[in-house]
Structure formats: structure tokens, C-alpha cells
Amino acid sequence: MDRKTMAAYHIEESTRRGNLAEVRQIMEDYARLTGLTDGGGSSRRYLWTDAIAVCSYLELFIQTDEKSHLDLALSLVDQVHHTLGRHRDDDQRRGWISGLGEEEGRRHPTAGGLRIGKSQKERRAEEPFDERLEWNRDGQYYHYLTKWMHALRCVFRVTGDPVYWRWAVELAQAAHRSFVYSRGRMYWKMSIDLSRPLVPSMGQHDPLDGLVTYSELQAAGEDLYISPSLDLSEEISEMAGICRGITLPTSDPLGIGGLLFDGSRIAQLMMKGFLRDGGLLETVLLSAKIGLQAYLRRGELSWPAERRLAFRELGLSIGLTAAEELARWWEEQPDLFVQGRTRRDAGIHPDALLGFLPLREEIEAFWQDEANQQAHTWTDHQEINMVMLAASLSPGQFLLI
Numbered sequence: 001m002d003r004k005t006m007a008a009y010h011i012e013e014s015t016r017r018g019n020l021a022e023v024r025q026i027m028e029d030y031a032r033l034t035g036l037t038d039g040g041g042s043s044r045r046y047l048w049t050d051a052i053a054v055c056s057y058l059e060l061f062i063q064t065d066e067k068s069h070l071d072l073a074l075s076l077v078d079q080v081h082h083t084l085g086r087h088r089d090d091d092q093r094r095g096w097i098s099g100l101g102e103e104e105g106r107r108h109p110t111a112g113g114l115r116i117g118k119s120q121k122e123r124r125a126e127e128p129f130d131e132r133l134e135w136n137r138d139g140q141y142y143h144y145l146t147k148w149m150h151a152l153r154c155v156f157r158v159t160g161d162p163v164y165w166r167w168a169v170e171l172a173q174a175a176h177r178s179f180v181y182s183r184g185r186m187y188w189k190m191s192i193d194l195s196r197p198l199v200p201s202m203g204q205h206d207p208l209d210g211l212v213t214y215s216e217l218q219a220a221g222e223d224l225y226i227s228p229s230l231d232l233s234e235e236i237s238e239m240a241g242i243c244r245g246i247t248l249p250t251s252d253p254l255g256i257g258g259l260l261f262d263g264s265r266i267a268q269l270m271m272k273g274f275l276r277d278g279g280l281l282e283t284v285l286l287s288a289k290i291g292l293q294a295y296l297r298r299g300e301l302s303w304p305a306e307r308r309l310a311f312r313e314l315g316l317s318i319g320l321t322a323a324e325e326l327a328r329w330w331e332e333q334p335d336l337f338v339q340g341r342t343r344r345d346a347g348i349h350p351d352a353l354l355g356f357l358p359l360r361e362e363i364e365a366f367w368q369d370e371a372n373q374q375a376h377t378w379t380d381h382q383e384i385n386m387v388m389l390a391a392s393l394s395p396g397q398f399l400l401i
Contacts, residue, residue, distance in 0.1 A: 019393040020063055022368075027056050027072070027391040034383060036076055045083040046117035049384045050076055051147035055398035056390045062397060066120070070158070070194035077155060077164070081109035084117055087192065088138065091121065098174075099194055110171035113140045113194050114148060122192050129199075139198045139338050141192045142206045145175045145215040153220050154397055162224055168217050169230050174233045176210070184242040186210075204250060205258055207242040208284070212262045212269070216401045219274045243280075248287035251294035259288040260319030260353075262325075262353060262400070266327050268401045270336060278337050285350060289321070292356050299313070301362060304390065305375035310367045314388035318395050320360040323353040364392055 023041075030036070030053060035043035055075035060066070085105070087093040096105030098112025098147060118138040123129070152168035155161075176342070177188050178194035186206050189199035213364050214232045250256060263284040269275040295316075327350035366372055367389055377386050391398050 005167070005177070008113070015270050020060070022058060023056065023390045023394045024064075026386050027053065027069075028062060030383065030390075031072055032385050033386075036079060036230070041142050042118075043083060044077055044383070046383065047080065047084055047114055047144040048147055049387050050080050051151040051168040051396065052142070052387045052391050054151040055154050056387065056394070058154055059394050059397040060359065061158065063394070073155060074159075080114065081167075084115040085109040085112070088115070088121065090311075091192075093193075097194075099193075101253065108167075109172055110148075110152075110167045111174055113145060113171065113174045113190075115139070115192055116141055116144055123198055125196060132190070137198075139192055140178075140194060141174075142175055142179045142186065142188065142190075143203055143209055145171055146206075146209045149175075149213050149217060150401075151397075153217055153401070156220060157400070158397070165217065165221055165224065169221070169232060172210075172214055172217060172232060172235065176214075176238070179206075180238060180242070184245065186242065201284065204246070205248065205255060205262070207239055207246055208248065209258065210260055211236065211239040211243050212265050212275075215269050215274050216265055219269055219272050219401070239246075248284065248288040249293050249294075250287075250311065251298065253295055253300075254312040256288050256291040256295060257315035257317070257319030258285050259291065260316075260323045262320035263288065264319075264326050264399055265398075266399050267337065271329065271333065281337060285326075285353065288319070289352055292353070301359070301366075305366075305372040306377055308375075308377060309381070310378055310385040311381055313363045314367065314385070314392045317360045317363045317392040318358055318388070318398065320353075321392075321395050323350060323398050324357055326350045328353055 018116075034045070054073050054076050057069045057076065060069035061073065085098070086096055095102065096109070096112060097115065098105060100108060100111060115138055119135055120133070120137045120335065122138045123134065149168040149171050152164045152171070156164040156168070174194065178190055181187065187197040188197065188201050188203045188206070190197055216235045218232045218236060248259060250259075263281055266275055266281045266284065270278070270281065297395045301313075330350045367378070367385070372378065
């Protein structure tokens with residue numbers, strides 16, 4: 001695939017050039033701030049943020065052809081694996097969380113999953129559950145692991161090196177083995193070593209995210225030799241079964257953005273001959289529309305910065321870019337997506353989402369304002385806010401499968 005094909009999201013060129021300089025500055029600051037580059041602080045790795053950051057460095061590489069951005073993406077992958085794939089410095093346990101020896105662990109750094117990167121140690125087995133404290137405690141989140149699988153797949157797409165795809169598949173297998181249990185249920189949070197659940201409830205969108213991400217990895221490997229040990233067919237089937245029993249609508253902007261991101265990936269998989277059921281895409285789009293209507297009724301976009309969370313709103317902004325591109329694909333190949341049914345009148349054609357697109361520019365402009373970046377809601381979550389803003393301004397590589 002050539003560079004222009006990789007930059008497939010149709011953002012106007014003038015806007016892309018203007019955004020690119022800002023994205024470059026944000027990602028240079030992020031590298032220094034988190035210790036990714038020399039001269040920065042101590043290395044601070046956080047799985048969700050770093051997954052988005054990898055895709056932003058890849059986007060800069062594709063747009064500028066400057067190898068330094070690719071080097072940062074690959075260096076970040078290595079730092080994440082050698083930090084979050086190993087036990088914490090304040091833990092009595094040492095080495096890879098998978099339990100593998102040093103050499104084997106380096107060859108299979110995702111075989112035991114990856115830590116979240118939270119500031120506090122995980123809750124001990126004998127400690128009582130405290131919901132407030134649990135947010136700051138380490139462990140493993142399924143929806144963070146799927147973001148890292150996607151980031152590794154993106155690195156494979158850009159570099160052509162199948163080791164990144166293999167690491168993504170091994171992570172999928174480790175996550176599925178530990179998070180899925182008892183006839184179609186999933187844990188939301190697991191211990192660092194994946195031996196026990198820390199939060200037993202199921203994340204609302206985790207099954208959908210898993211189904212789409214596993215399918216993305218399976219599709220990416222179709223041109224490779226896939227040994228039986230790296231085939232995800234069974235995991236895909238099990239996740240599809242869980243998806244049949246879940247409710248998707250949410251008024252959380254990050255959750256809505258995630259639905260639109262998953263919808264975009266479903267559409268791309270359908271165009272590649274995977275996930276042939278158009279009904280799944282329609283369900284996801286309808287859920288996103290319901291969520292957007294509920295979100296706007298609350299009026300949060302009129303609130304001051306001190307009452308808003310940038311990274312959640314920017315997740316919606318990224319998803320709206322995906323929705324715009326999805327509508328274009330649908331127009332080009334309507335029979336593929338609706339399978340002979342007319343759904344426009346039912347309000348779940350992607351065109352039904354285009355009326356929400358102005359929200360994208362509104363959200364980006366609000367959080368680009370330096371005055372709003374002084375709010376504690378920005379500074380308290382500075383690193384994830386920075387990365388989500390960069391991804392919103394130039395989301396191409398993050399949105400491609």
C-alpha cells in the first residue's frame with residue numbers, strides 16, 4: 001500500500017496542513033513530557049494514551065515522510081512493552097507479567113497482557129473493594145488492551161513487519177482467555193497477572209470492541225501464514241455470541257465516539273469481505289445516533305471548561321470524522337452495506353449522522369483555546385488530552401485498519 005492510500009481520510013488539504021504543524025508540536029511535547037525522548041522526564045507509560053500516540057506518530061510519518069516520527073512510534077512500542085509488560089518497580093514480583101523468562105518474554109512481550117499504567121498498586125486480594133480508589137489502581141483493562149492491539153496492527157500496516165501483528169494476536173489471545181468467562185460474560189478489570197478479577201462487571205462496549213478488533217487482526221493476517229496457534233476464529237465466534245445480548249446506546253461522548261470508530265472499522269472489514277452482516281453496522285450507527293441525541297440534550301457543550309473532560313469530547317470528535325468517511329463509503333457501495341434493504345427512511349443511514357459533524361470543529365476549537373487549557377480538567381489529564389487532541393486534528397492512521 002502506498003503512502004497516499006494510507007492517508008485515506010478525505011480531510012481538506014488546507015486544513016490538513018494547518019493541523020499538521022500543531023499535531024507535530026503536540027506530539028513532540030508529549031515525547032518530552034513522558035520521557036519517550038532524551039532530555040525528557042522519567043518514562044511515564046499509560047496504555048490507552050500511548051496506543052493513540054503510536055497512531056499519531058505514524059500519521060506524522062505518512063504525512064511528512066520524516067523517519068524520525070516512525071522511530072518515535074517504534075520506540076514507544078518498545079517502551080510500553082518493557083514497562084507495562086513487566087511488573088511495577090514497587091512490586092515484589094519481578095520480570096515479565098506473563099511469567100516468561102527474559103529472552104522468551106522479549107520475543108513475546110504481550111503474552112501476559114499489559115498493565116494499565118495507573119499510579120497506585122493494584123488492590124490486594126484481601127483488600128475490600130473501594131470504587132473511588134479503584135480508578136487510580138493498576139491492573140488490566142480489556143478496552144485498553146484492544147486499543148493496543150489496534151495500534152500494533154497499525155504499525156504492521158505501515159512497516160510491513162509481521163512481528164507487530166503477531167504481538168497483537170498474542171495479546172488478543174491472552175485477553176480473551178482471561179477476561180471472557182461463564183457463557184458469554186466478561187470482566188471489566190483484571191489483576192496485573194490476569195489471575196483474578198478486580199471489577200467483575202462487564203464493560204458496555206467491550207464485546208463489540210473485541211469482536212471488531214479480533215476481526216481486524218484476522219483480516220490483517222490473511223496474507224500471512226497463519227499457524228493454528230495464531231488463528232482467532234474461535235475467539236471471534238465467542239465474541240459475536242456475547243454481542244447478541246448487549247445494549248449499545250450511551251450518552252457518554254467517548255463511548256459514542258467509540259461506537260463510530262467501531263462502525264468505521266466494521267465498514268472497512270465489510271469492504272474487505274469480513275463481517276458480512278450489515279445488520280451489525282446498522283445497529284451500531286443507530287446506537288450512536290440515539291447517544292448523540294441524548295448527549296446534546298444535556299447541553300454539556302455549553303458548560304465552562306472546568307466542568308468538561310477534553311479527552312472524552314475529543315473521542316467523540318474522532319468518531320465523527322469516521323462517520324463522515326463511512327457515509328462516503330456507503331454512498332459508493334450501498335448494496336454492500338444495506339444488502340438490498342432501504343434504511344435511509346429509518347434514520348440509520350450514515351447520512352443521518354452528518355448533521356452532527358459541526359460538533360467536531362466546535363469541540364476542537366474549544367480545546368485548542370489556550371484559556372480552556374488552563375482549566376484543571378485539562379491540566380489534571382494533560383497527557384491524554386494532548387494525545388486525543390492530536391488524534392482528532394489528524395486521525396487518519398488511527399481510523400484505518
